[in-house]
Amino acid sequence: MMNSTEEECCGREKMEKDVHVTFLELMYYLLPSPYESQEINHLTLAYFVISGLDILNSLHSVAKDAVVSWVLSFQAQPGANADLNDGQFYGFHGSRTSQFPPDENGVLIHNNSHLASTYCAVAILKIVGYELSNLDSESIVTSMRNLQQPDGSIWLVLQVYVKIYTPNDMLEWNYFLFLNFLIYVGSFIPIHTGGETDLRFVYCAAAICFMLDNWSGMDKEKAKDFILRCQSYDGGFGLVPGAESHGGATYCAIASLRLMGFIEDNILSSRTAASLIDVPLLLDWILQRQGTDGGFQGRPNKSSDTCYAFWIGAVLRILGGCNFVDNKALRGFLISCQYKYGGFSKSPGEFPDLYHSFYGFTAFSLLEESGLRSLCSELGITENAATGL
Amino acid sequence: MASRSGESEAEEEQHRRVPLRERPEWSDVTPLPQNDGPNPVVPIQYTEDFVEVMDYFRAVYVADERSPRALALTAEALQFNSGNYTVWHFRRLILESLKIDLHSELGFVERMAAGNSKNYQMWHHRRWVAEKLGPEARNIELDFTKKILSIDAKHYHAWSHRQWVLQALGGWENELNYCTELLEVDIFNNSAWNQRYFVITRSPFLGGLKAMRESEVLYTIEAIEGYPENESSWRYLRGLYKGETASWVNDPQVSSVCLKILRTKTNYVFALSTILDLICSGYQPMEDIRDAIVALKTTDMDKQNNDDDEIGDQQNLNIARSICSILEQVDPIRINYWIWRKSRLLPST
Numbered sequence: 250m251m252n253s254t255e256e257e258c259c260g261r262e263k264m265e266k267d268v269h270v271t272f273l274e275l276m277y278y279l280l281p282s283p284y285e286s287q288e289i290n291h292l293t294l295a296y297f298v299i300s301g302l303d304i305l306n307s308l309h310s311v312a313k314d315a316v317v318s319w320v321l322s323f324q325a326q327p328g329a330n331a332d333l334n335d336g337q338f339y340g341f342h343g344s345r346t347s348q349f350p351p352d353e354n355g356v357l358i359h360n361n362s363h364l365a366s367t368y369c370a371v372a373i374l375k376i377v378g379y380e381l382s383n384l385d386s387e388s389i390v391t392s393m394r395n396l397q398q399p400d401g402s403i404w405l406v407l408q409v410y411v412k413i414y415t416p417n418d419m420l421e422w423n424y425f426l427f428l429n430f431l432i433y434v435g436s437f438i439p440i441h442t443g444g445e446t447d448l449r450f451v452y453c454a455a456a457i458c459f460m461l462d463n464w465s466g467m468d469k470e471k472a473k474d475f476i477l478r479c480q481s482y483d484g485g486f487g488l489v490p491g492a493e494s495h496g497g498a499t500y501c502a503i504a505s506l507r508l509m510g511f512i513e514d515n516i517l518s519s520r521t522a523a524s525l526i527d528v529p530l531l532l533d534w535i536l537q538r539q540g541t542d543g544g545f546q547g548r549p550n551k552s553s554d555t556c557y558a559f560w561i562g563a564v565l566r567i568l569g570g571c572n573f574v575d576n577k578a579l580r581g582f583l584i585s586c587q588y589k590y591g592g593f594s595k596s597p598g599e600f601p602d603l604y605h606s607f608y609g610f611t612a613f614s615l616l617e618e619s620g621l622r623s624l625c626s627e628l629g630i631t632e633n634a635a636t637g638l
Numbered sequence: 639m640a641s642r643s644g645e646s647e648a649e650e651e652q653h654r655r656v657p658l659r660e661r662p663e664w665s666d667v668t669p670l671p672q673n674d675g676p677n678p679v680v681p682i683q684y685t686e687d688f689v690e691v692m693d694y695f696r697a698v699y700v701a702d703e704r705s706p707r708a709l710a711l712t713a714e715a716l717q718f719n720s721g722n723y724t725v726w727h728f729r730r731l732i733l734e735s736l737k738i739d740l741h742s743e744l745g746f747v748e749r750m751a752a753g754n755s756k757n758y759q760m761w762h763h764r765r766w767v768a769e770k771l772g773p774e775a776r777n778i779e780l781d782f783t784k785k786i787l788s789i790d791a792k793h794y795h796a797w798s799h800r801q802w803v804l805q806a807l808g809g810w811e812n813e814l815n816y817c818t819e820l821l822e823v824d825i826f827n828n829s830a831w832n833q834r835y836f837v838i839t840r841s842p843f844l845g846g847l848k849a850m851r852e853s854e855v856l857y858t859i860e861a862i863e864g865y866p867e868n869e870s871s872w873r874y875l876r877g878l879y880k881g882e883t884a885s886w887v888n889d890p891q892v893s894s895v896c897l898k899i900l901r902t903k904t905n906y907v908f909a910l911s912t913i914l915d916l917i918c919s920g921y922q923p924m925e926d927i928r929d930a931i932v933a934l935k936t937t938d939m940d941k942q943n944n945d946d947d948e949i950g951d952q953q954n955l956n957i958a959r960s961i962c963s964i965l966e967q968v969d970p971i972r973i974n975y976w977i978w979r980k981s982r983l984l985p986s987t
Binding site: 276277278279280281282284285286287288289290291294295298299312315316318319320322345346347349350359361363432439440442443444445481482483484487488489491492493494495532533534536537539541543548549550551570572573574575578 | 672678679682688692696720722759792797829833868877880915975
C-alpha cells in the first residue's frame with residue numbers, strides 16, 4: 250500500500266520529460282530578466298534551448314525558419330573588398346550588444362564575431378535542418394586561421410631580436426613573455442581583438458570545421474600538439490598546459506581529437522598499446538570522478554555537479570567505456586537535481602538554470618532514457634541533427 | 639536590480655540608480671537602440687536599466703569616444719553583464735588612449751572580483767593589465783591570486799592566472815612552500831597538488847622532476863599514510879615517475895607504502911589499484927604483498943587460484959585477478975571497470 254508521500258517519491262524517480270519540455274518552451278518564448286547578465290552569450294542560451302528541445306524530441310515547438318533567419322542575422326559578413334587574411338575572424342556574433350552594422354561603405358569596422366558563438370550558430374543551423382552548403386563557410390573557415398596561435402618558430406626568431414634590441418631592464422621579462430607564447434602554440438583565441446586562449450576554443454574550432462566539413466580553417470597537427478601538452482600527470486586534461494585536470498577541459502581535448510580523426514572509434518576495445526594519449530591513465534582518472542552520491546565531479550575531491558555527467562559521460566562514450574559507469578547511481582543523483590517545475594540544478598535542492606538543465610538532458614540521453622533522442626557526443630547535438638537526416 | 643540586504647527604504651532611495659538620461663553630463667549623447675531584428679528568437683526580458691546602459695554604450699562605442707565618462711560607462715555596463723567582451727575591449731582601448739595609470743585598473747578588477755570572480759573576461763583583462771605593467775606587477779599578482787585562493791583554495795581562474803604570472807613574471811622562489819602551506823590546511827586540495835607538480839617541473843630554481851623526485855616521494859608517502867583515501871596524493875606519487883615507468887615499478891618505496899596501507903585493512907582501494915597497475919607494468923609482488931592481498935579476500939571470492947600453488951607469471955596473474963575481485967566488492971560503483979580490468983589481464987603481465 251502506498252501513501253501519498255510514497256507516490257510522490259516514486260513519481261519523482263522519473264525523468265519528468267514533459268515538464269522539462271514546458272520549461273524549455275517557456276525559455277524559447279522568453280528568457281527571464283536574470284538572463285540579461287548573460288546576454289553576451291545569447292546564441293549559446295539559444296543553443297541550450299533549441300538543442301535541448303531536440304534532445305527531448307520536441308523540436309516541433311520551434312519555428313525553424315524564424316530560427317534560421319535569426320541566427321544568420323548574426324553573421325559577420327566580410328565586405329566585397331575584404332581580405333580574409335586581414336587578421337579578422339568572419340564568424341558569428343554571439344549577441345546584439347556586440348553586433349554593429351557596417352559603415353556606409355559596407356565595411357565591417359566593428360567585428361566582434363566569436364568562435365564559441367560561431368560553434369553555437371552552426372550547431373543550431375544543423376539542428377533545425379538548414380542546408381549548410383548555403384552558408385558562406387569559406388569566409389568563416391579561412392578567417393578562422395587568424396585565431397590560431399602562431400608557429401613557435403616565429404617566436405624563436407623574435408626572441409633573438411628582442412635580446413639584441415631591448416633595453417636591459419625589460420630584457421628578461423620580454424624574454425619570458427615570448428617564451429610564454431610557445432606554450433600556447435596551436436591553441437585558439439576566441440576573437441581577433443584578443444582574448445584568453447585555451448582548450449575550449451580548440452574544441453569550438455574543431456567542431457566548426459567538422460560540421461562545415463572544411464579543415465582548412467585550422468592546423469590540425471599544431472592543435473593536436475597543444476592538446477597533448479594539456480594532459481596532466483594524472484591522466485586528465487587541463488585547459489592549458491600545466492593547469493589542473495578538469496572534466497570540461499578533458500571533454501574539449503578528447504572530443505577535439507576525435508573530431509580531427511586522431512582517436513579511433515571505441516579505442517578501449519583495441520589492444521594496441523601505442524596511442525597519442527595515455528588512455529589507461531585517462532580512463533582510470535575519468536572513472537574515479539563518479540562519487541558515492543552517484544554524481545560526477547569535475548576534479549578530484551570536489552563535489553558532484555550535474556553538468557559533469559555530460560562532460561565526463563561524453564568522454565566515456567567517445568572512448569567506448571560507458572558501461573563502466575554505475576548508471577543507476579548516476580541516474581539517482583540526476584533525479585535529485587531535477588526541479589519539480591522543469592530543469593536541472595547544479596546540485597540537489599538548488600534552483601535550476603539553463604546550463605545545468607541542458608547538460609542534465611544530455612546526460613539522460615547518454616543514459617538512453619526512453620523518449621529522448623540519442624546524442625552525438627562530440628558535437629553536443631543529437632545524432633539526428635549531426636547526420637542531417 | 640536586487641536591493642542590498644538590511645537597508646531601509648530611505649537608504650535604498652539614495653542608492654537607487656540615476657538613469658543616464660537624467661544625468662546632465664550625458665545630456666549631449668543620443669542613445670543608440672538595439673536592433674533585435676524582425677523575429678527575435680529566445681528573446682530576453684531586458685530590464686529598463688540594462689536597455690538604457692547598453693543604448694548609451696552603443697552610442698559611445700560607435701562614436702569611438704575615448705573619454706573619462708566613457709570609461710565610467712564601461713564599468714557600469716560591466717555591472718550588468720560582466721562577461722561582455724566588447725565592453726571589456728573598448729575599456730582597454732580607452733585606458734590606452736587616456737594613458738590611465740594601470741595600477742588603478744588593478745584596483746578596478748579587484749573590486750569586480752569581490753562581486754563575482756568566476757569570469758574569464760575579467761581574468762583576461764587582469765592579465766592584459768599585468769602584461770602592460772611588466773615585472774613590477776609580479777608581487778601584486780601573486781598577492782592578488784593568494785587573496786582569492788584564501789577564500790576559495792581551488793579557484794580555477796586564480797590558479798591559471800598564478801601559473802601565468804610565475805611563467806611570465808617569475809616569483810618561483812616561495813611557491814613550493816606556498817603549496818605545502820595550502821596542503822597543511824587541506825591535504826585533499828587537488829589544485830595545490832597540481833601546483834606542486836607545476837613548480838617541481840617548471841621552476842628554474844629547482845632541478846626538474848628527476849632531481850626533485852626523492853624529496854617529493856617522501857613528502858607524498860607521508861601524505862598517503864595520513865589519508866590513504868586521498869586520490870590526489872596517489873596520483874601525484876605516480877606522476878613523480880612520469881615517463882619512467884621502470885623507476886616507478888622498481889622503487890621499493892612505492893610498493894612499501896601500498897603494503898602498509900593494505901595491512902591496515904582500511905581505505906585500501908588506491909593501494910590495491912596501484913599494485914594492480916604496477917603488476918600490469920611488470921612488477922612482481924613479493925610474498926608479503928601477496929599475503930596482505932589474500933588476507934583481504936572474503937570467503938565468497940574465488941579461492942581456486944591459490945597463489946602458493948603457482949609461480950612466476952601465473953602467480954602474478956592470480957594475484958592481479960584477486961585484486962580485481964576484491965575491488966569489485968569494495969569499490970562497487972566501478973564494478974564493471976574492475977571486471978573489465980580482470981578480463982584484460984594476460985599471463986605476461
